[in-house]
Amino acid sequence: MSDITPAAKAVPLTPDICVIGAGAAGLSVATAAAAFGVAVVLVERGTMGGDRHGLASAALIAAGARAHAVREAKRFGISAGEPEVNYAQVHDHIHRVLTANAPDHSAERLTALGATVIKGEAHFIDRNSVSVGAYRIKARRFVIATGSRPATPAIPGLDSVTYLSEDGLFALTRLPERLIVLGGGASAVAAAQAMRRLGSAVTVIEPELLVAQEDAEAVAIIRRKLLREGIVLYERTQVLSIKGQRSSIRVVLAGPERGPQQTIEGTHLLVATGRTPEIAALDLEMAGIISDAGGVVVDKHLRTANRRVFAIGDCAGGAARDPDFPDAANNHAGLVLRNALFRTPIRIDIATAPRAVYCRPELASVGLSEAAARKKAGDIRILRWPFAGNDQAQAGWETEGFVKLVTDKKGRLLGATIVGDQASELIVPWCLALKKGMTVQDMADLVAPYPSLSQTSGRAAVSFHAPLAAKPGIRRLIGFLRRFG
Ligand SMILES: Cc1cc2nc3c(=O)[nH]c(=O)nc-3n(C[C@H](O)[C@H](O)[C@H](O)COP(=O)(O)OP(=O)(O)OC[C@H]3O[C@@H](n4cnc5c(N)ncnc54)[C@H](O)[C@@H]3O)c2cc1C
Numbered sequence: 001m002s003d004i005t006p007a008a009k010a011v012p013l014t015p016d017i018c019v020i021g022a023g024a025a026g027l028s029v030a031t032a033a034a035a036f037g038v039a040v041v042l043v044e045r046g047t048m049g050g051d052r053h054g055l056a057s058a059a060l061i062a063a064g065a066r067a068h069a070v071r072e073a074k075r076f077g078i079s080a081g082e083p084e085v086n087y088a089q090v091h092d093h094i095h096r097v098l099t100a101n102a103p104d105h106s107a108e109r110l111t112a113l114g115a116t117v118i119k120g121e122a123h124f125i126d127r128n129s130v131s132v133g134a135y136r137i138k139a140r141r142f143v144i145a146t147g148s149r150p151a152t153p154a155i156p157g158l159d160s161v162t163y164l165s166e167d168g169l170f171a172l173t174r175l176p177e178r179l180i181v182l183g184g185g186a187s188a189v190a191a192a193q194a195m196r197r198l199g200s201a202v203t204v205i206e207p208e209l210l211v212a213q214e215d216a217e218a219v220a221i222i223r224r225k226l227l228r229e230g231i232v233l234y235e236r237t238q239v240l241s242i243k244g245q246r247s248s249i250r251v252v253l254a255g256p257e258r259g260p261q262q263t264i265e266g267t268h269l270l271v272a273t274g275r276t277p278e279i280a281a282l283d284l285e286m287a288g289i290i291s292d293a294g295g296v297v298v299d300k301h302l303r304t305a306n307r308r309v310f311a312i313g314d315c316a317g318g319a320a321r322d323p324d325f326p327d328a329a330n331n332h333a334g335l336v337l338r339n340a341l342f343r344t345p346i347r348i349d350i351a352t353a354p355r356a357v358y359c360r361p362e363l364a365s366v367g368l369s370e371a372a373a374r375k376k377a378g379d380i381r382i383l384r385w386p387f388a389g390n391d392q393a394q395a396g397w398e399t400e401g402f403v404k405l406v407t408d409k410k411g412r413l414l415g416a417t418i419v420g421d422q423a424s425e426l427i428v429p430w431c432l433a434l435k436k437g438m439t440v441q442d443m444a445d446l447v448a449p450y451p452s453l454s455q456t457s458g459r460a461a462v463s464f465h466a467p468l469a470a471k472p473g474i475r476r477l478i479g480f481l482r483r484f485g
């Protein structure tokens with residue numbers, strides 16, 4: 001990364017684009033812009049690559065899945081017994097995965113592409129300029145991509161105990177004996193299941209319901225699975241207070257089904273109660289940029305109140321967030337690039353951004369859930385097909401779950417939810433279908449290999465015509481046509 005030189009103090013840098021934050025979102029913009037020969041300055045105050053929690057989490061989940069596969073092998077007639085977990089090696093596996101592609105995110109690679117990488121904390125000094133240490137950057141466009149950090153809930157006593165955030169979880173080298181997880185969102189549920197599979201006793205506490213924004217029927221399958229694997233779940237349960245010392249943390253709970261108060265005890269506490277945008281250091285008001293608790297306020301074009309400045313990724317709020325479409329940030333970088341490089345008008349399309357919960361079975365969705373569609377679209381149809389009816393799912397003992405489609409009454413796709421093995425892969429064609437405004441008939445016409453889990457999607461689509469099959473007129477027509485051979 002660049003060092004501060006006296007020359008830098010005197011002369012401002014004047015790139016086309018200045019990207020603040022080198023996480024997933026900021027790196028995508030800076031890398032592609034540099035590759036197209038655009039003058040880019042990328043500012044990062046910490047580690048290149050950002051939090052990379054999605055990847056660390058995937059590595060942890062994969063380790064948990066292996067342990068589980070060993071336990072389940074007996075179903076296939078293979079005896080392997082209880083797996084022996086060396087958690088220090090699980091830690092090493094996670095960190096090997098995190099470093100595997102680190103050169104792709106390095107300052108050296110960006111510099112080789114032609115970008116200027118500056119290490120330091122950026123803040124706005126006026127509508128057109130950012131300061132980083134002794135550097136001043138006056139860019140034609142700024143892209144704020146400063147991400148988020150864990151939100152700490154206001155629970156009496158929390159600050160008196162040592163607890164884990166996601167970072168802390170991925171840094172552990174010994175398996176927690178009894179892990180208490182606060183939060184029942186996507187990251188908490190996946191981490192809880194992985195740790196259980198690796199051998200921890202796990203309790204999850206959630207004030208509402210597990211992954212409440214997703215389809216309730218699909219979440220019911222996940223809930224059942226977590227309970228069957230031995231996770232203790234407290235939903236609709238408030239945490240009143242926390243106390244304890246090292247290796248003995250006591251959490252006082254209250255919930256409708258648990259009586260007025262109950263105390264549970266664990267050796268470790270993971271706080272995964274959501275994230276908050278990381279924007280305090282940016283001095284946004286100096287540039288006339290508006291922000292609120294949801295992040296930097298942007299419009300449908302990802303522009304802030306200052307038209308030179310975009311915000312993308314986890315720090316973007318306003319039109320970039322929609323309660324019916326959480327996790328819409330994935331696509332922001334590509335959109336901003338299109339505008340910055342080719343000046344094409346852009347518009348966030350949160351309706352076609354997929355979402356996924358990476359517990360097993362996975363839950364993936366795109367577009368409207370059934371509940372959101374009933375609110376928004378009124379007259380809808382729901383199509384379902386269970387994995388239990390799929391030969392490939394039977395072959396692999398992965399029969400839990402279903403494909404559920406939401407359409408309008410003419411069969412135009414409004415949303416898809418898949419809970420089951422490889423749901424995060426199976427959702428992809430449905431993203432395309434939604435983006436292209438396709439009908440379920442278009443999808444029913446697709447031929448998938450046999451046997452494949454994808455055939456479940458096809459069966460769900462074809463079921464749109466099930467009511468037709470029962471119509472006496474149609475049955476008579478088929479009977480009539482049969483006479484002609
Ligand atoms: C446990 C967990 C699991 C997850 N799993 C997934 C998943 O499976 N799939 C998925 O899509 N998402 C997942 N997410 C969400 C995903 O991690 C984030 O959406 C993604 O990292 C956001 O990227 P970003 O670039 O916006 O921010 P970040 O990756 O947080 O990057 C922001 C960067 O900006 C830097 N920065 C901040 N302020 C300044 C400043 N003033 N000056 C200079 N630099 C600054 C920071 O140091 C950081 O490097 C998960 C999140 C968690 C917590």
Ligand SMILES: NC(=O)c1ccc[n+]([C@@H]2O[C@H](COP(=O)([O-])OP(=O)(O)OC[C@H]3O[C@@H](n4cnc5c(N)ncnc54)[C@H](O)[C@@H]3O)[C@@H](O)[C@H]2O)c1
Binds near residue numbers: 154182184212
């Ligand atoms: N696959 C993915 O794309 C993926 C995976 C994980 C996370 N993410 C994203 O990362 C972000 C963070 O995810 P997350 O799961 O950490 O946050 P989240 O906001 O989705 O979930 C936080 C949960 O914590 C609960 N909670 C709040 N206060 C609490 C308290 N005092 N005690 C117990 N529980 C409490 C909330 O009710 C909520 O269910 C989200 O935007 C999420 O969508 C994405």
